[in-house]
Amino acid sequence: MSLIDILLIGAITAAVAAALVSIKKQRKSGKCCCGDCSACHAACKDEKSSP
Amino acid sequence: MSTLKEIKTGQTVKVDRLNGEGALRQHFLDMGIIPGTEVTITKFAPMGDPMELTLHGYELTLRLADAELIEVTPVSAKQAAEEKKATKKKSEHPGLGEGGKFHPKGSGVPLPDGTILTFALVGNQNSGKTTLFNRLTGSKQHVGNFPGVTVDRKDGAIKGHPNTNITDLPGIYSMSPYTSEEIVSRNFVLNEKPHAIINIVDANNIERNLYLTMQLIELNIPMVVAVNMMDELTANGGSIDFNEMENMLGVPVVPISAAKNQGVDELVEHAIHVAYYQEAPVIHDFCEKDKNGGAVHRCLHAISHLIEDHAEKAGLPVQFAASKIAEGDPLIVKQLALDTDEETFVEHIVRQMEKERSLDRSAAIADMRFAYIMKLCGETVIKPHESKEHVRSRRIDKFLTGKYTAIPAFIAIMGLVFWLTFNVIGAWLQGLLEDGIGWVTDVTDAALTRAHVNDAIHSLIIDGIFAGVGSVLSFLPIIVILFLFLSLLEDSGYIARVAFVMDKLLRKIGLSGRSIVPLLIGFGCTVPAVMATRTLPSERDRKMTILLTPFMSCTAKLPIYAFFVSAFFPGKGGLVMTGLYLLGILVGILAAILYKSTLFRGEAVPFVMELPNYRMPGMKNTTQLLWEKAKDFLQRAFTVILIATIAIWFMQSFDLRLALVDNPEDSILASIARIAAPLMAPAGLGDWRICVSLVSGFIAKESVVSTLKILFSGDVAAFMSPLTAASLLVFSLLYTPCVAAIASIRREYGRKWAAIVVVWQTGIAWIAAALIHFIGTLIGA
Numbered sequence: 001m002s003l004i005d006i007l008l009i010g011a012i013t014a015a016v017a018a019a020l021v022s023i024k025k026q027r028k029s030g031k032c033c034c035g036d037c038s039a040c041h042a043a044c045k046d047e048k049s050s051p
Numbered sequence: 052m053s054t055l056k057e058i059k060t061g062q063t064v065k066v067d068r069l070n071g072e073g074a075l076r077q078h079f080l081d082m083g084i085i086p087g088t089e090v091t092i093t094k095f096a097p098m099g100d101p102m103e104l105t106l107h108g109y110e111l112t113l114r115l116a117d118a119e120l121i122e123v124t125p126v127s128a129k130q131a132a133e134e135k136k137a138t139k140k141k142s143e144h145p146g147l148g149e150g151g152k153f154h155p156k157g158s159g160v161p162l163p164d165g166t167i168l169t170f171a172l173v174g175n176q177n178s179g180k181t182t183l184f185n186r187l188t189g190s191k192q193h194v195g196n197f198p199g200v201t202v203d204r205k206d207g208a209i210k211g212h213p214n215t216n217i218t219d220l221p222g223i224y225s226m227s228p229y230t231s232e233e234i235v236s237r238n239f240v241l242n243e244k245p246h247a248i249i250n251i252v253d254a255n256n257i258e259r260n261l262y263l264t265m266q267l268i269e270l271n272i273p274m275v276v277a278v279n280m281m282d283e284l285t286a287n288g289g290s291i292d293f294n295e296m297e298n299m300l301g302v303p304v305v306p307i308s309a310a311k312n313q314g315v316d317e318l319v320e321h322a323i324h325v326a327y328y329q330e331a332p333v334i335h336d337f338c339e340k341d342k343n344g345g346a347v348h349r350c351l352h353a354i355s356h357l358i359e360d361h362a363e364k365a366g367l368p369v370q371f372a373a374s375k376i377a378e379g380d381p382l383i384v385k386q387l388a389l390d391t392d393e394e395t396f397v398e399h400i401v402r403q404m405e406k407e408r409s410l411d412r413s414a415a416i417a418d419m420r421f422a423y424i425m426k427l428c429g430e431t432v433i434k435p436h437e438s439k440e441h442v443r444s445r446r447i448d449k450f451l452t453g454k455y456t457a458i459p460a461f462i463a464i465m466g467l468v469f470w471l472t473f474n475v476i477g478a479w480l481q482g483l484l485e486d487g488i489g490w491v492t493d494v495t496d497a498a499l500t501r502a503h504v505n506d507a508i509h510s511l512i513i514d515g516i517f518a519g520v521g522s523v524l525s526f527l528p529i530i531v532i533l534f535l536f537l538s539l540l541e542d543s544g545y546i547a548r549v550a551f552v553m554d555k556l557l558r559k560i561g562l563s564g565r566s567i568v569p570l571l572i573g574f575g576c577t578v579p580a581v582m583a584t585r586t587l588p589s590e591r592d593r594k595m596t597i598l599l600t601p602f603m604s605c606t607a608k609l610p611i612y613a614f615f616v617s618a619f620f621p622g623k624g625g626l627v628m629t630g631l632y633l634l635g636i637l638v639g640i641l642a643a644i645l646y647k648s649t650l651f652r653g654e655a656v657p658f659v660m661e662l663p664n665y666r667m668p669g670m671k672n673t674t675q676l677l678w679e680k681a682k683d684f685l686q687r688a689f690t691v692i693l694i695a696t697i698a699i700w701f702m703q704s705f706d707l708r709l710a711l712v713d714n715p716e717d718s719i720l721a722s723i724a725r726i727a728a729p730l731m732a733p734a735g736l737g738d739w740r741i742c743v744s745l746v747s748g749f750i751a752k753e754s755v756v757s758t759l760k761i762l763f764s765g766d767v768a769a770f771m772s773p774l775t776a777a778s779l780l781v782f783s784l785l786y787t788p789c790v791a792a793i794a795s796i797r798r799e800y801g802r803k804w805a806a807i808v809v810v811w812q813t814g815i816a817w818i819a820a821a822l823i824h825f826i827g828t829l830i831g832a
Binding site for chain 2: 001002004005008009012015016019020022023
């Protein structure tokens with residue numbers, strides 16, 4: 001395995017980790033339910049406000 | 052005596068009596084339909100029902116069945132034209148909320164330093180709350196021209212005042228909860244006790260808006276009234292004596308134009324002042340002693356004394372609790388926990404008031420409020436002549452809601468939107484993007500080959516990530532363009548008309564015209580569509596609409612359709628797409644008919660809503676929406692889709708012993724999918740690769756395409772017949788919504804129903820796909 005292979009694997013791993021962190025952040029903040037907030041006329045769900 | 056139902060277009064009548072009972076009757080009263088009110092019939096929907104009427108200077112829609120509950124007598128044209136003009140007199144500025152009125156400037160008893168000042172932004176639907184919220188906080192919430200755009204609260208600090216928190220609440224007409232979003236607002240104000248209320252009032256609909264203002268004042272919470280859209284009022288020759296209005300309401304009143312950012316700084320100063328010094332309204336009693344023999348006045352004051360201790364214990368303002376008890380609000384009655392003697396005493400007081408006033412309890416209280424509002428407006432408001440926006444709206448409505456033109460216009464508009472999106476603008480932009488992605492893939496492929504990158508890593512990058520993420524990315528233009536059109540239609544005010552026009556038709560399948568909005572949003576994304584059902588006033592309508600939204604084909608399925616159209620049905624894109632959308636609607640209608648006669652027996656709730664004026668969609672609002680849509684789509688492509696494509700690539704490149712495979716049929720994926728394949732065989736979808744792509748579609752619908760591209764090495768047409776493609780298209784159209792949509796259904800409806808939706812939708816999809824396959828095989832397709 002060459003240096004370029006190792007660098008590419010590193011870059012892909014970093015991209016996957018960043019994607020996972022981003023998904024987790026969105027879920028945790030409660031700001032976004034589906035990653036599709038702009039579509040949402042109702043904006044985003046706030047658990048506290050459920051009637 | 053006749054009922055409102057029998058009145059013809061253009062006739063003006065006076066309300067004599069309002070029959071019916073419960074929350075709906077209270078809602079009618081809150082909207083101003085009280086005995087003595089003059090009502091003019093503006094028009095009927097194309098199918099003769101519902102009707103639109105004008106009262107207190109605004110338009111309201113009502114079904115004929117509900118109009119039958121309102122007894123009326125005709126009013127002569129001369130009588131109707133008589134209008135009390137405000138007398139122009141010079142009033143002193145009361146200076147409320149400015150320092151100097153309740154205490155010398157600079158003194159007073161402020162809240163402790165460091166207190167976070169909390170504000171509730173409360174107002175009628177479509178009064179400009181979200182526009183003001185965006186101005187105050189600098190945030191970018193979506194603003195619409197449809198009553199009920201905000202269905203959830205949103206928080207933010209006022210710009211330049213970090214120690215503040217303002218909450219934008221869904222629009223409400225009164226403090227009597229009628230819909231679930233109204234309950235959100237009412238509960239927030241009553242339970243979370245903000246330091247102050249900013250009540251936004253539409254200057255062009257001031258009578259109806261002030262009804263809520265008066266109820267908010269009864270709460271005895273520091274408050275500022277922001278009279279919005281003053282620019283429109285003055286441009287049409289109207290004016291308001293703000294000093295006198297402030298005097299008569301006992302709270303600061305500030306003229307603003309949230310859209311033009313006029314008066315907002317002054318509003319912030321007043322709001323912070325009243326919150327910081329806890330300056331409660333000066334007046335919170337609008338029952339006049341001499342009005343109608345003082346019956347309501349005596350009733351409310353007697354009840355106030357009687358329930359004072361209970362109200363304090365329950366944490367409710369006495370004046371508010373008294374008027375609610377007088378109205379007969381069951382939630383407040385329960386909260387006060389009166390003992391039997393007290394309850395009997397209250398009932399006797401109310402009965403005496405009803406006798407003296409010759410009106411029932413709720414009508415008498417609504418009349419007391421509206422009487423004060425009419426007096427206030429008579430003394431302070433010079434009504435504008437008909438606004439040019441309204442004249443324009445009337446002209447446009449002659450065509451868009453006309454008897455013979457409304458439905459053809461709706462079909463033509465929606466057809467034009469889909470044609471422009473899928474055949475013209477969107478398709479052209481998609482072609483450009485595809486070329487760009489293809490070029491980047493070729494360049495990367497060549498560079499990796501030159502650098503002698505390991506074959507597995509090379510395959511992961513080109514066949515996995517580039518093929519998967521790239522194929523999804525190319526659909527960005529189509530999705531953005533479709534949302535552009537939907538947003539333009541909503542911002543212009545047309546969607547509200549669609550609800551009006553479609554009400555009678557939707558009622559046949561057990562829904563109300565208001566359900567059209569969540570259903571149309573469902574063509575964008577099921578998640579917001581499910582949430583938008585909160586604007587529906589009844590639990591029955593909400594649940595039924597939630598169950599029907601998955602039948603509306605969402606934009607995430609577009610990549611699947613477009614992919615198969617280009618591979619199997621070139622040149623017939625418009626036809627196939629329209630056919631799929633119509634099939635979704637048709638199956639939805641059949642499901643609705645089934646639900647109506649099984650799960651949801653009974654009638655849809657009354658259709659009471661207002662039609663806003665047509666407006667030019669704001670450039671800023673639209674661009675911002677499109678940018679956020681594009682941003683979210685890109686974010687999704689590089690997060691969920693990226694991970695899904697890598698996982699799929701991994702599972703199809705390795706076997707169970709984690710050794711690289713030459714033939715994907717030996718892969719982990721193939722081993723798992725073979726278990727499900729026989730089940731899908733009757734629908735013609737028995738290929739393990741198709742099963743895998745459909746399972747990945749549960750995570751995100753776009754994944755179906757990326758997975759197929761990876762598994763079929765880009766050339767699907769070589770491995771699949773057009774019949775299988777048709778079957779797969781129908782299955783994709785109808786099968787379970789994605790995990791995000793299921794999660795939102797679970798939140799609104801519960802775990803059990805979310806699971807039922809998954810099984811039910813997949814079952815329907817299987818039956819429909821099997822039918823297609825069976826018929827296709829029979830005719831030898």
